[in-house]
Amino acid sequence: MATATPLAGITVLDFGQVYNGPYCGFLLAQAGARVIKVESPTGESLRGRSGSARPSFPFRMFNSAKQCITANIKHPEGRQLILDLVPQVDVVLENFSPGTLADNGLGSSVLRELNPRLIYASGTGYGGSGPYRDYLGMDITLQAMSGVMSVTGDADSPPTKAGAAFCDILGGAHLYAGIVSALYQREQTGQGAVIDISMQDCVFPALATQLGTYFQLGHQPPRTGNRHSGMALAPYNVYQAKDGHVAMICFRGEHWLRLCDAMGRPELKTDERFARTRDRARNMDEVDALVQAWTSTRTKTEIFSIAQSAGMICAPVQTLDDVVNDPQLLARGTLAWTEDKWGEQSLKFHTPIRFKDMDTPSVPDVAALGADSESVLLEFLGLDAAEVAQLRDKQAI
Amino acid sequence: MATATPLAGITVLDFGQVYNGPYCGFLLAQAGARVIKVESPTGESLRGRSGSARPSFPFRMFNSAKQCITANIKHPEGRQLILDLVPQVDVVLENFSPGTLADNGLGSSVLRELNPRLIYASGTGYGGSGPYRDYLGMDITLQAMSGVMSVTGDADSPPTKAGAAFCDILGGAHLYAGIVSALYQREQTGQGAVIDISMQDCVFPALATQLGTYFQLGHQPPRTGNRHSGMALAPYNVYQAKDGHVAMICFRGEHWLRLCDAMGRPELKTDERFARTRDRARNMDEVDALVQAWTSTRTKTEIFSIAQSAGMICAPVQTLDDVVNDPQLLARGTLAWTEDKWGEQSLKFHTPIRFKDMDTPSVPDVAALGADSESVLLEFLGLDAAEVAQLRDKQAI
Numbered sequence: 001m002a003t004a005t006p007l008a009g010i011t012v013l014d015f016g017q018v019y020n021g022p023y024c025g026f027l028l029a030q031a032g033a034r035v036i037k038v039e040s041p042t043g044e045s046l047r048g049r050s051g052s053a054r055p056s057f058p059f060r061m062f063n064s065a066k067q068c069i070t071a072n073i074k075h076p077e078g079r080q081l082i083l084d085l086v087p088q089v090d091v092v093l094e095n096f097s098p099g100t101l102a103d104n105g106l107g108s109s110v111l112r113e114l115n116p117r118l119i120y121a122s123g124t125g126y127g128g129s130g131p132y133r134d135y136l137g138m139d140i141t142l143q144a145m146s147g148v149m150s151v152t153g154d155a156d157s158p159p160t161k162a163g164a165a166f167c168d169i170l171g172g173a174h175l176y177a178g179i180v181s182a183l184y185q186r187e188q189t190g191q192g193a194v195i196d197i198s199m200q201d202c203v204f205p206a207l208a209t210q211l212g213t214y215f216q217l218g219h220q221p222p223r224t225g226n227r228h229s230g231m232a233l234a235p236y237n238v239y240q241a242k243d244g245h246v247a248m249i250c251f252r253g254e255h256w257l258r259l260c261d262a263m264g265r266p267e268l269k270t271d272e273r274f275a276r277t278r279d280r281a282r283n284m285d286e287v288d289a290l291v292q293a294w295t296s297t298r299t300k301t302e303i304f305s306i307a308q309s310a311g312m313i314c315a316p317v318q319t320l321d322d323v324v325n326d327p328q329l330l331a332r333g334t335l336a337w338t339e340d341k342w343g344e345q346s347l348k349f350h351t352p353i354r355f356k357d358m359d360t361p362s363v364p365d366v367a368a369l370g371a372d373s374e375s376v377l378l379e380f381l382g383l384d385a386a387e388v389a390q391l392r393d394k395q396a397i
Numbered sequence: 398m399a400t401a402t403p404l405a406g407i408t409v410l411d412f413g414q415v416y417n418g419p420y421c422g423f424l425l426a427q428a429g430a431r432v433i434k435v436e437s438p439t440g441e442s443l444r445g446r447s448g449s450a451r452p453s454f455p456f457r458m459f460n461s462a463k464q465c466i467t468a469n470i471k472h473p474e475g476r477q478l479i480l481d482l483v484p485q486v487d488v489v490l491e492n493f494s495p496g497t498l499a500d501n502g503l504g505s506s507v508l509r510e511l512n513p514r515l516i517y518a519s520g521t522g523y524g525g526s527g528p529y530r531d532y533l534g535m536d537i538t539l540q541a542m543s544g545v546m547s548v549t550g551d552a553d554s555p556p557t558k559a560g561a562a563f564c565d566i567l568g569g570a571h572l573y574a575g576i577v578s579a580l581y582q583r584e585q586t587g588q589g590a591v592i593d594i595s596m597q598d599c600v601f602p603a604l605a606t607q608l609g610t611y612f613q614l615g616h617q618p619p620r621t622g623n624r625h626s627g628m629a630l631a632p633y634n635v636y637q638a639k640d641g642h643v644a645m646i647c648f649r650g651e652h653w654l655r656l657c658d659a660m661g662r663p664e665l666k667t668d669e670r671f672a673r674t675r676d677r678a679r680n681m682d683e684v685d686a687l688v689q690a691w692t693s694t695r696t697k698t699e700i701f702s703i704a705q706s707a708g709m710i711c712a713p714v715q716t717l718d719d720v721v722n723d724p725q726l727l728a729r730g731t732l733a734w735t736e737d738k739w740g741e742q743s744l745k746f747h748t749p750i751r752f753k754d755m756d757t758p759s760v761p762d763v764a765a766l767g768a769d770s771e772s773v774l775l776e777f778l779g780l781d782a783a784e785v786a787q788l789r790d791k792q793a794i
Contacts, residue, residue: 006582006590019605031578057612058605108753128753130728135705140633141712144644147720149635151560153550158635159642159714161623162559163548164603170563173570173599178750180577181428185403187584193403194753200723201731201749202570205420206561207720208455214717215454215744226558236537238546238555245556247541252442308532315538317556320611323544323604326597331527334598347612352598353575356505356525356591 004358005032010183012091013038013082014066018046019139019165020123020199021095022062023172028091028179029065030351030360036089036376037066038082040073041395043369054342055366061349064363067372070397073104077396082106084381087115091179095123095171098134108194118192119182123175127198137199142167146203151210151229155222166206171199227284233277234284235259235291238317241300245317248291248307255312256280262310263294333360341365373397401755402429407580409488410435410479411463415443416536416562417520417596418492419459420569425488425576426462427748427757433486433773434463435479437470438792440766451739452763458746461760464769467794470501474793478774479503484512485777488576492520492568495531505591515589516579520572524595534596539564543600548607548626552619563603568596624681630674631681632656632688635714638697642714645688645704652709653677659707660691730757738762770794 010033014025022037029035039047046059055063072078083106086092092111094101101107108120122128125137143149143161153160178195186192213230214220224231226238226247235256236249250256253276260268268290274280280287295303300316307314318326324347329335333350340346348363373392377383383391391397407430411422419434419441426432436444443456452460469475480503483489489508491498498504505517519525522534540546540558550557575592583589610627611617621628623635623644632653633646647653650673657665665687671677677684692700697713704711715723721744726732730747737743745760770789774780780788788794 004590006578019602023602027574056609058609061602061605061608126725127729127751130725132705132725136708136710137712138646138648138710140646141644141710144635144642144714145712145723146561147715147717148559148561149642149644149714150716153557153560154554157551157554158623158637160550160557161635161644162545162561162563163550163607163620163626164543164545164559164563164600165606166559166561166563166567166603169599169603170567170570173567173574174749177424177570177574177577178752180574180581181403181750182752184577184581184584187581193401193755196751196753197749198729198731198751200725201729201751202566203561204720204726204731204746204749205416205458206563206566207717208416208458209562210560211458211717211721211744212453212455214721220717223560226555229560238541238558240555245541245546247538247546247558249535249537251535308529311533313533313535313538315534315542317541317546318544319547320544320604320608320617323601324608324611326542328523328527328529328597329601332524332595332598334595334601347608349601352571352594352601353578354524354593354595354598355575355579356593358590 001357001359003361004355005361007031007033007180007183010034010091011089012036012093013085013089015092015094015096015101017044017095019058019062019168020171020175021093023169024093024123024175024179025066026062027173027176027351027353031353032361035066036372037063037068039068039070039369041070041397047369054344057347060346060366064348064366065361066367067376068367068369069373069376070370072396073101073106075394075396077391077394079105081377081381081397083114086111086118088380090117090183091119091121093121093175093179097136098124098128112192112194116192117186117190119179119186119195120192121175121179121195121197123171123197123199125198126200128196139165139167142199142203146200147207148203150220151207151223153223154225167199167203170202171197174202231284232281234280234287237288239292239295241295241303242298244300244319246295246300246303246314247317248312248314251313253277258310258312259291262306262312265290370397398754398756400758401752402758404428404430404580407431407488408486409433409490410482410486412489412491412493412498414441414492416455416459416565417568417572418490420566421490421520421572421576422463423459424570424573424748424750428750429758432463433769434460434465436465436467436766438467438794444766451741454744457743457763461745461763462758463764464773465764465766466770466773467767469793470498470503472791472793474788474791476502478778478794480511481778483508483515487514487580488516488518490518490572490576494533495521495525509589509591513589514583514587516576516583516592517589518572518576518592518594520568520594520596522595523597525593536562536564539596539600543597544604545600547617548604548620550620551622564596564600567599568594571599628681629678631677631684634685636689636692638692638700639695641697641716643692643697643700643711644714645709645711648710650674655707655709656688659703659709662687767794
């Protein structure tokens, strides 16, 4: 099979930190762009977390497939290197604290003057305009601010965070979307653009169901745990299986009929208490008890298999052990286990932006801090090894 | 200000259902594409949920700014209309149950034969390849399958869903990203593509922190509620305020020092028990009690304001009331309150893909079911009003 590289020929300077920016850079690299990750001379904070030469899993996941150079943007010569590189690249992306690049003489207007075709893309907690533009934001505080915490968890427990960094990944996916939109536009106009992605903006649409309920009732109802936020659908819950849990919902009447058959309880199909959606909602406790009585006698895999054969909407609550060995993610090539250059079994993640019948580029092991500084500075700026060594001695890179 | 319309000139047939596909179509429309939403003659299920002529908030949020036509793809003449439209459009997007369009003679190979420049984009629960390719998936079951539920909630409560439809929105954002990548590629090659986005693939990277902890420990630790998944950072929690809650984390040592000053407790800065990150993690209960003692005497807005002035990472846990009136979302124009055509105050949502110093297109009120069928079929296929009426009589549209 051929390899899908829609962004072949595009060069990116990636100043990403932690998840949001680095995920965007990862998507660009996997789409065929040449992505040069720029770190401070001490390296991005995530690189060092594991305390070993082999960087932490999150760092490897988001930064493999990038070239790694260092530049000290607080040093005049380090800053100058970036200014010299900018005319030769297509994209600069960053998710520093608001204003960091501008405070160091590398703001969007300076860089776009050097290169009018440049796409300058910023990902921040709250965006580059408005009263909160200078505020710090990270995934957990965005979960708070966006309203997500207020609708997660039980009525009698405090507002709860989702245990996954959705805000960061939503921000990174939209940052990529903005960059590629601007690349497409540049084909028509010859001009670059400044992209301004706010995590807060990106999370809002995920509250669609809860906002629908809120506007319908005129107020925010109590949290409903794993039940439907409007308490309008049943079955809709997480049920105990013999060896864990399964999530199941009956979205349409036919899903309930199929479930009754799957449970070996065809008589329930004509039971008045459960006939219509509103009946099942009114008798939610009974419905949940019936489903639970069935699920508790089966393993989560058995239930999943039966449910999918019957055309129901159901899935096992997978643990992380299950996820890293998930047959679907492995079959699609989204995940792959390989031995890495440190001699360890390593889980490689590939882009979710998939072209049918095309492979995605492979993911090499992550480069060491500054490993590509010499070759990149030679290729783009004509610096020789002695000049690069001097810059290193001065802590400019 | 000028209006950002990077995709001006692009035409889309949007077969989206509920959130995933429709969000993608919304992003395309707000980027300047002409998006024609195709519904069955009875309308998309989400349109009717509110039971009134004014569709539900989620339907309005994702489908305003689109033209609305109907086509019965199970009727030969309805199917033929789609086949006749395809040579004149750039993108077909859909998130039906796997195989629905192909089963009705509208699969990607048929459509791309009619139009080799066509980008055919599918969003599904598990993707178009692999053993689960035919399985039904919705947001809640993807939260189960992806591992997100297994890391959300408390150690002594069941696995918990996030109360926001992150999987759908992540899927829709990646679907948009794939389409625009293919549009960019088409500028170079002249060829379209088939995009295959799996929600399961898209959620995996959001587990970065939890997977990092899992690989470091060699097993999955118990759920930690609102605390850090590796129990390695404190403060990192949701704290009670006088009028609600705030989320706060101290990511670096300086954040802790700033918090001590903000709390009026400078002596804590030199307290050995809290000196290093590992010390604060070891004494997490005491740290949380100290923070809580302070937050409980202030409103969440006061705490947010103090925290942002001091350079801490903190946010109020906003309710839905707070969110729909959020000063930042309103100032950025992400949200706007306007009177709609039904005479009601209506919250309008605008795209998170923002170009700096450019307006995004305005969002008109959502069109009635089939409102644009006549004008679209006249413009693209030359049908007159009588021919459209005949098609309607036959239930082909």
